[in-house]
Amino acid sequence: MKVLVPEKLAESGIELLEKDFEVDVRLGLSPEKLLEVIGDYDGLIIRSATQVTADVIARAGKLRAIGRAGIGVDNIDIEAATKRGILVANAPESNTVAAAEHTLGLMLAVARFIPVADATLKAGEWNRSAYKGVEVQGKTLGLIGLGHVGAIVARGALGMGMRVLAYDPYVSEDRIKEMGVDRAETTDDVFDVADFVSLHVPRTPQTTGLVNAASLVRMKKSAYLINVARGGIVDEGDLYDALKAGEIAGAALDVFVKEPETDSPIFRLPNVVVTPHLGASTAEAQDRAGVTAAEQVATALRGGVPVHAINAPVPSGEGAEFVAQFSELCETLGRLLYQLTDRPGSSLRIEYSGEVARFDTRLLDVSAQKGLLAPMVNEPLNFVNTPALAKSRGFKVETTKASGSSDYTSLVVLRLDSPEGEMVVSGTLIGPKMQPRLIHAVGFDFDIPPERYMLFIRNRDVPGMIGRAGATLGEHGINIGNMAVGRGEPGSRAAMAVTVDEAVSGEVLDALLAIEGFTDARAVSLY
Incomplete structure (x- = not known):
């Protein structure tokens, strides 16, 4: 590639x-x-x-x-x-560290007139009395957004003896307390009381123009605005008017609505520090x-889901790494379910129980659909197009979660409707290496690691059936890797799940079904 x-x-x-x-x-x-x-x-x-x-x-x-x-x-x-x-x-x-350090640098620069003092001194002027700045210690830094960059800025500000007030409705109360910052309930709370307001949100329809005439007039006349996030969050026309009228003390900007920008009227104001989008510009x-x-x-x-995918269901937050380990299992169960069903229906129910049910499982939902739909479509499936293709085919997916599982720490169950009745497969991950195990298929419970080539045989529960299956496979040169047996009441019915080293042909299946006592035999290929 x-x-x-x-x-x-x-x-x-x-x-x-x-x-x-x-x-x-x-x-x-x-x-x-x-x-x-x-x-x-x-x-x-x-x-x-x-x-x-x-x-x-x-x-x-x-x-x-x-x-x-x-x-x-x-x-x-x-x-x-x-x-x-x-x-x-x-x-x-x-660029989180770089952007956070640049934010703190701009805050200090605008508070102490560092750029203009540097420029005038280099021009031959000694204007010491003209540039009386303010200290940041003891002042309130208001953060709008407390993500990766905002959190680093908060730590730096706290280290300089500032109080930090943060607005971010997506950050938990425990996290706020752990960081040692105060929560603002609204953005207006930040504009009203902060001595420095720093923006750390993406530009979206909701945040575009967040800082405008109405918010600027709420700020203290001694306050400063800092933006190292995205151009467009600040209405630059309103900011120019507020700075020129003395409604706020100053501003430090690294980003602009139009970039590159070299001729903004804001640049001609003495109480402004600007840089050309340098937030991420460190080696x-x-x-x-x-x-x-x-x-x-x-x-x-390579077929995986990157942790920073924008348009795919990537698990995030608590348990993200744990959940991601179930992705391959869910895709395998989907592939198995399709191959065990003669006429798949259009409704899939995914059930999560135990520890995995506590977290965001959207990635696993798509993984299961991807495995199930792959044999049905004529184009490559991935974590982006699978939901759209499922929807276009009228495929319905329902998920349920239960906090406990009687036998396993975590369990994933797929149920597919079909004219033959509901088909069910389930699996889990076990041990410190989180190894996959197939737990249920063809109406029976098993405990077997899924492998590329597998064979599922249903039979009467009478003596000698396992030996006959092994002998038939051996006669056709097929080596068995592993076998698990599921059974109902003694003497009624049973099933075998067998892993083999190569694909099982139709000829071998016919040979098995020719033996009295075998009622069904299906070969599957899981990848």
Whole structure:
């Protein structure tokens, strides 16, 4: 597979990709040239300069993954990518330290007039009395957003003796207390009391223009505004008016509505510090972003779900790593369920019980659907296009969760309707290495590791059936790897789940069914 890199990427990221893929570094591709060549590539890694438009995606017949070496994905048409089943991932944590340090640097710079004092002194003026700044110790820093960057800024501010007041409805009360900050119930609470207001939210329809004339007039006349998040969160016209009128003391900005920006009237105000979007511009952050983006694309091209996928159901928060370990099991159960059902219906019920049921299982829902639907469709399935394809086929998925399981710490059960009746399979992960186990299939309980080639046999529960099955497989040169037996009441009915080293042909199945006592035999291939 081939990966296109049209912008400068850390050499360590390139080296990581080159272990498994052919990498083309083609810096400075024009939009027209990108349209011309994108059809040759399976993966694409960009920064902020490359625009991945709907037209680009329409030409990208082979493209499976787009990696953004940075946090913002404004330059990627996410909707178009999702419709085409192209996974988009970014590197949201790569620049957190850099952005947080830049925020604190700008706060100190605007509070102490550092840039203008530097410029005038270098111009031959000694204006010591003109630049009387303010100390940050004892002041209140108001944070709107307490994510990765906001949390680092909070730690730095607390270290300088500031009080931190934060608005973020998605952060738990325990986390707020653990960090030693005070919770603001609304953004107005921050604007009303903070001496410094710092923004740490993405630009969305809800946050665009968050800082405007109405919010600026609420701020103290001695307060400062800092934005190292995204342009557009601040209404720059309203900010200019407030600064010029003295409604706030000053502002420090690293991002703007239009970039590059070199001629904003804000730049001509003496109480403003500006930088050209330098929040992520450290050598360390650029290296981390490149490596992370490379890791995300490599994971996607190998068929996995990157931890920073934008348009796929990635588990997050508590238990995310634990849940992700069940993804392969759920896909395996889906594949098994399809192959054990002659006429699959259009309704799947997924049941989670035990520890796994405590967490976000959307990734597992898609994994199960992916395994079940793969044999039904004529296109590759991934974690992006599977839900859309399921919906387009009228496939209904229902999930239920139960906190306890009588026999297993965690259990996943898939139930598929069919004209033959409900078909059920279940499985779990066991041991310190979280090894998969098949627990139920063809109406019987088992305990067997699922393997690529398996055979499921139903039979009367009479002596000699296991030996006859083994002898028949042996006669056809098929080696048994493992076997588990499930049974009902003694002497009634039973079943065998058998792992074998190669695919079982129809001829072998016919030979088994020719033996008195065997009532059903099915061969499956799980990957």
